[in-house]
Amino acid sequence: MPIEIQNVQKNFGSFTALKDVNLIIPDGELVALLGPSGSGKTTLLRIIAGLEEASSGSVRFVGEGKSSSKIQNGEVGFVFQHYALFRHMTIAENIAFGLEVRPKSTRPSKQEIQEKVSKLLTLIQLEKFHNRYPHELSGGQRQRVALARALAIEPKFLLLDEPFGALDAKVRKELRNWLRRLHDEIHITSVFVTHDQEEALEVSDRIVILNQGQLEQVGSPDEVYNKPKSPFVFHFLGDVNLFHGRIEEGKTKIGNIALDSSEHENIKESDAVAYVRPYDVEIVREKEQGIAAEIQYIHSTGRNVRVELKRVDTGTLIESVLEQETYKYLNLLPGETVYLRIKKAKVYVEDFSI
Ligand SMILES: Nc1ncnc2c1ncn2[C@@H]1O[C@H](COP(=O)(O)OP(=O)(O)OP(=O)(O)O)[C@@H](O)[C@H]1O
Numbered sequence: 001m002p003i004e005i006q007n008v009q010k011n012f013g014s015f016t017a018l019k020d021v022n023l024i025i026p027d028g029e030l031v032a033l034l035g036p037s038g039s040g041k042t043t044l045l046r047i048i049a050g051l052e053e054a055s056s057g058s059v060r061f062v063g064e065g066k067s068s069s070k071i072q073n074g075e076v077g078f079v080f081q082h083y084a085l086f087r088h089m090t091i092a093e094n095i096a097f098g099l100e101v102r103p104k105s106t107r108p109s110k111q112e113i114q115e116k117v118s119k120l121l122t123l124i125q126l127e128k129f130h131n132r133y134p135h136e137l138s139g140g141q142r143q144r145v146a147l148a149r150a151l152a153i154e155p156k157f158l159l160l161d162e163p164f165g166a167l168d169a170k171v172r173k174e175l176r177n178w179l180r181r182l183h184d185e186i187h188i189t190s191v192f193v194t195h196d197q198e199e200a201l202e203v204s205d206r207i208v209i210l211n212q213g214q215l216e217q218v219g220s221p222d223e224v225y226n227k228p229k230s231p232f233v234f235h236f237l238g239d240v241n242l243f244h245g246r247i248e249e250g251k252t253k254i255g256n257i258a259l260d261s262s263e264h265e266n267i268k269e270s271d272a273v274a275y276v277r278p279y280d281v282e283i284v285r286e287k288e289q290g291i292a293a294e295i296q297y298i299h300s301t302g303r304n305v306r307v308e309l310k311r312v313d314t315g316t317l318i319e320s321v322l323e324q325e326t327y328k329y330l331n332l333l334p335g336e337t338v339y340l341r342i343k344k345a346k347v348y349v350e351d352f353s354i
Helices: 041-049 091-100 110-123 139-152 169-186 197-203 221-226 231-236 324-330
Strands: 003-012 015-025 030-034 056-061 076-080 157-161 189-194 206-211 214-219 241-248 251-254 257-260 269-276 281-284 291-300 304-311 317-323 337-342 346-349
Touching: 003 041, 015 041, 015 214, 030 041, 030 169, 030 197, 041 157, 041 189, 076 139, 091 110, 091 139, 110 139, 110 169, 139 157, 139 169, 169 197, 189 197, 197 221, 206 221, 206 231, 214 221, 214 231, 231 269, 251 269, 257 337, 281 317, 291 324, 304 324, 304 337, 317 324
Parallel strands: 030 189, 030 206, 076 157, 157 189
Antiparallel strands: 003 015, 003 056, 206 214, 241 251, 241 269, 251 257, 269 346, 281 337, 291 304, 291 337, 304 317
16 A cells, blocks of 8 residues: 655644655555654654654555554554564564454464464574574564564554664674565565665665655665765765866866766856766876876775875865776875876756756
């Protein structure tokens, strides 16, 4: 079932935490709410869940004519960052809990519950641990149990608030791959909050980027990463270098180089900023068609080499990321002057609208 969010606004006293949010969460998709701290992610999730009331606007679960305030208990499964499992219950008992506490009329039989729990244990790959207690599991395993417990009631929606936030980087990575595969299997409409760009890009079908209570961009990971609608999105999704220049009839001139900017061909003249990812800054030794820069530091990070440079003309610091092979071929040394070329850029006119 899709979720339709219309003109949602949320005020806390005189503070506006969400402003005019319009969004459709398509049926069966895994959608990430991504944004910096305080951007309104959790508030939006809580409003979708019906745990918080919007100051104005509506959330509709399309198809059944329901608004979120009327959503039935049991239609939504929650997983939070610290989802305390019941300590005195085994893993299997924890997963069964939501079914066991149902009124007799809707409660499945003992055998049905057992079968369901065993299916979920297989899904979270913890079959062998059904008799363990939560303290006998790792953090990542516990979060998988929390997810199974949320799924046991067969919710129509799954809402996750920083589900892997408390885990270390390696376990986080494993769990997010696992969540992606799980979602491919069960296709339940899911919304998860994260402030981790990589997590959102790797896991979700669609990313909703929030900034100061407003939607900045909504799109597939590929769209938001490769076609960021605003400088904010560009910045937020990864390291970036800024090159100030001027657009003149379809070209952006930066120092002595010119970039093709056909998207701005109707602009006769304007100040502009080119946003360039570090791996799109190429280092060459030939002077022609390059921006002169002095190498400041070189850090090898294993697979890649990160080179920090200082433009000779403006003194601006620039970061370039090279493959080890290119680095070896160029034989770079700190203090040397080299030349920069831009492989790919996104050019914004100076008033920051596109
Ligand atoms: N109950 C509340 N009373 C007053 N202000 C609140 C309340 N809840 C949230 N806010 C404010 O609303 C804004 C959005 O908060 P929210 O928790 O939605 O942000 P977030 O994007 O989830 O941030 P984080 O990543 O830090 O959890 C923040 O500035 C926060 O201080």
